Amino acid sequence: MTTRRKVSPEELDGLDLADPKLHAECDLTDAWRHLRQHRPVYWNPETGETPGFWVLSRYADVASVYRDSARFISEGGNVLETLLAGGDSAAGKMLAITDGPRHGDLRKLLMRAFSPRALVPIVASVRRTVNRLLRQALEQGTCDFAADVAAGIPLGAICDLLGVPDSDRAHVLALTSSALGSEHADATAADAWTAKSEILLYFADLARQRRDTGHSDVISLLTTSEVDGVPLDDDEIMLNCYSLILGGDETARLSMVGAVLALLEHPDQWQALKRGEADLDRAVEEMLRWTTPALHSGRTATTDTEIAGQPVRAGDIVTVWNISANRDEQVFCDPTELRLDRTPNKHLTFAYGPHFCLGAYLARAEIAAVLSGLRELVADMTLAGPSRPIYSNFLNGMSTLPLTLR
Numbered sequence: 001m002t003t004r005r006k007v008s009p010e011e012l013d014g015l016d017l018a019d020p021k022l023h024a025e026c027d028l029t030d031a032w033r034h035l036r037q038h039r040p041v042y043w044n045p046e047t048g049e050t051p052g053f054w055v056l057s058r059y060a061d062v063a064s065v066y067r068d069s070a071r072f073i074s075e076g077g078n079v080l081e082t083l084l085a086g087g088d089s090a091a092g093k094m095l096a097i098t099d100g101p102r103h104g105d106l107r108k109l110l111m112r113a114f115s116p117r118a119l120v121p122i123v124a125s126v127r128r129t130v131n132r133l134l135r136q137a138l139e140q141g142t143c144d145f146a147a148d149v150a151a152g153i154p155l156g157a158i159c160d161l162l163g164v165p166d167s168d169r170a171h172v173l174a175l176t177s178s179a180l181g182s183e184h185a186d187a188t189a190a191d192a193w194t195a196k197s198e199i200l201l202y203f204a205d206l207a208r209q210r211r212d213t214g215h216s217d218v219i220s221l222l223t224t225s226e227v228d229g230v231p232l233d234d235d236e237i238m239l240n241c242y243s244l245i246l247g248g249d250e251t252a253r254l255s256m257v258g259a260v261l262a263l264l265e266h267p268d269q270w271q272a273l274k275r276g277e278a279d280l281d282r283a284v285e286e287m288l289r290w291t292t293p294a295l296h297s298g299r300t301a302t303t304d305t306e307i308a309g310q311p312v313r314a315g316d317i318v319t320v321w322n323i324s325a326n327r328d329e330q331v332f333c334d335p336t337e338l339r340l341d342r343t344p345n346k347h348l349t350f351a352y353g354p355h356f357c358l359g360a361y362l363a364r365a366e367i368a369a370v371l372s373g374l375r376e377l378v379a380d381m382t383l384a385g386p387s388r389p390i391y392s393n394f395l396n397g398m399s400t401l402p403l404t405l406r
Contacts, residue, residue: 002303002316004025004386005025005026005027006026006029006030007022007027007028007030008027008030008031009030009033009038011031012031012035012039012042016044016047017044017273017319017393018044018047018050018053018080018393019393020185020392021185021391022393023391023392023393023396024192024389024390024391024392025389028323029327029336032321032323032324032327033325034145035057036057036058036324036328039057040057040058040061040308041054041055041056041061041308041309041310041312041347042054042055042056042057042318043055044319049187050084051084051317052317053080053083053084053298053316053317054307054310054312054316054317054318054319055319055321056307056318056319056320056321056331057246057321057324057325058324058325058328059325059330059331059348060081060330061308061320062156062320062322062324062325062348062352063306063323063325063352063353064363065299065307065318065320066297066300066320066348066351066352066353066355067352067353067354068353069099069100069353069354069355070301070302071301071302071303072299072301072302072318073096073099073299073302074096074097074098074299075088075091075092075097075099075300076088076089076097076298076299076300076317077097077298077300077379078096078097078298078299078355079297079298079394080127080296080298080393080394081192081394082298083300083319084317085323089173090235092099092398093235093236093239093240094112094236094239094240094242094243095107095243095358096243096247099169099354100253101228102227102228103355104354105227105228106240107354109221109222109225110218110221110244111358112221113161113218113221114161114358114359114361115361118353119361119365122157122160122161122362123362123365123369125156125157125160126153126156126157126365126366126369127373128370129152129153129156130149130201130369130370130373131373131377133148133149133152134149134373134374134377134378135377136148137149137403137405138377138405138406141400141404141405141406142402142403142404142405143150143401143402143403143405144382144400144401144403145257145260145401145402145403146257146398146399146400147400148252149184149370150253150257150370151173153252153253153370154178154248154249154253154256154362155169155172155173155248155249155253156169156248156250157248157366158244158245158248158249158362159172159245160217161217161218161219161248162203162217162218162219163204163206163218163219163246164245168202168254172199172202172216172245173249175195175198175199175202175249176195176199176245176246176249176250177399178191178192178194178195185391193395196242199242200239200242203219203237203241203242203245204234204237204238206219207219207222207234207238208234210223211223211224211301215246218241218244219241220238222237222241222258223237226273235308244358244359247357247358247359248359248362248363249270250293251293251294251363251395252293252295252362252367254291254390254395254396254397254398255287255288255291255307255349255363255367255397256367257397257401258287258290258291258293258396258397258398259287259290259291259367259370259371260370260374260381260401261387261398261401262287262290262291262338264381264382264383265338266338267313269338269339271342272340272341273340273371273374273375274375275380276375278340278341279340279341280368280371280372281368282340282342282343282345283341283371284364284367284368284371285342285345285347285364286338286340286341286342286345287340287367287371287382288347288349288350288363288364288367289326289332289342289345289347289349290326291321291397292323292326292347292349292396293349293395293396293397294322294349294395295321295322295323295393295394295396296319296320296321296322296394297319297322297351297355298317298320299314299317299318299319299320300316300318301313301314301315301318302314302353318402320349322348322395325348326347326348326349331346332345350363375401379406380405380406381403381405382403382404383384383401383402383403383404384402384403384404385402386402387400387401387402388400
């Protein structure tokens with residue numbers, strides 16, 4: 001299926017966990033286990049002009065940092081790329097990298113669009129889209145599940161919410177796929193920044209068009225709302241649209257692709273799903289744990305403090321690794337086994353605490369629709385060629401997954 005070079009614990013001190021190639025091409029299972037057991041608060045040293053950062057691998061420590069938005073803030077950036085570059089200019093404007101009362105006010109505003117009640121028509125549309133795309137793939141016989149099926153599901157949902165015209169969606173997908181990762185090992189930081197800039201410019205233009213037009217989408221909600229009595233400015237609207245499109249598309253899509261690959265690699269679980277022995281809601285949670293599409297999240301320490309007895313200085317970069325926490329033996333029984341009936345399953349795929357993922361309900365509904373569609377429509381599936389990983393130190397998953405479906 002997928003073969004990656006196993007990294008041994010002895011290699012750890014020579015590795016840079018900010019290197020996208022490391023995550024794309026290597027199996028870090030043993031290294032993460034070693035860190036959890038022996039070096040749970042690990043210092044990844046500086047490389048060249050890039051600063052070092054703390055690496056948290058244990059579930060309890062990861063959850064503790066997520067929960068404490070006073071000692072560990074998001075406003076310096078919440079991913080390694082921006083933290084290592086010196087910070088994020090969107091701090092205090094974009095929900096994901098805003099803390100304190102303003103974060104609460106922005107979140108409350110956006111939850112009006114992401115509540116289960118508000119999402120009823122979107123979820124119904126997702127189910128129709130999944131069935132349509134799976135039927136098309138079955139008719140073709142062979143497809144790239146990542147491009148031909150998964151790419152059209154979360155992007156369609158978030159574009160519906162944002163009111164992105166159908167004619168623009170392929171372009172938006174291409175941009176989101178390049179902004180946080182790449183299909184290619186030699187992709188440059190400049191490529192990612194170009195894609196991010198184009199996304200920002202696109203939504204800035206769309207927001208200008210939506211002011212006072214009577215639309216009912218999220219962009220219109222943002223253009224007509226106030227936070228603490230003050231209307232959102234153009235930058236705040238543009239940046240939050242950017243955050244929603246990336247968060248709503250990439251992670252759910254990678255979970256869907258990863259779920260199919262997991263079923264191929266675990267035929268007993270595929271058959272349990274087919275026979276209806278696996279509860280769909282539990283299966284969704286296990287796929288979210290198993291795939292963990294966002295490898296890490298980042299914070300900045302606001303004060304001299306300690307984590308698990310390790311002194312941490314004010315201003316230090318602290319990264320929490322969901323991919324390791326979701327395999328913590330202290331929390332999950334046999335964590336390296338895929339069990340669609342796993343319960344309890346308190347994974348950290350959607351983070352924890354104040355920054356718990358705004359789109360969690362929608363993402364769960366999308367993955368449930370895919371698993372349900374596979375169970376009802378697909379009798380058999382096999383790999384039709386090699387899958388390819390995404391190159392990123394933030395995103396985890398496959399950029400291509402060729403399948404033969406019957």
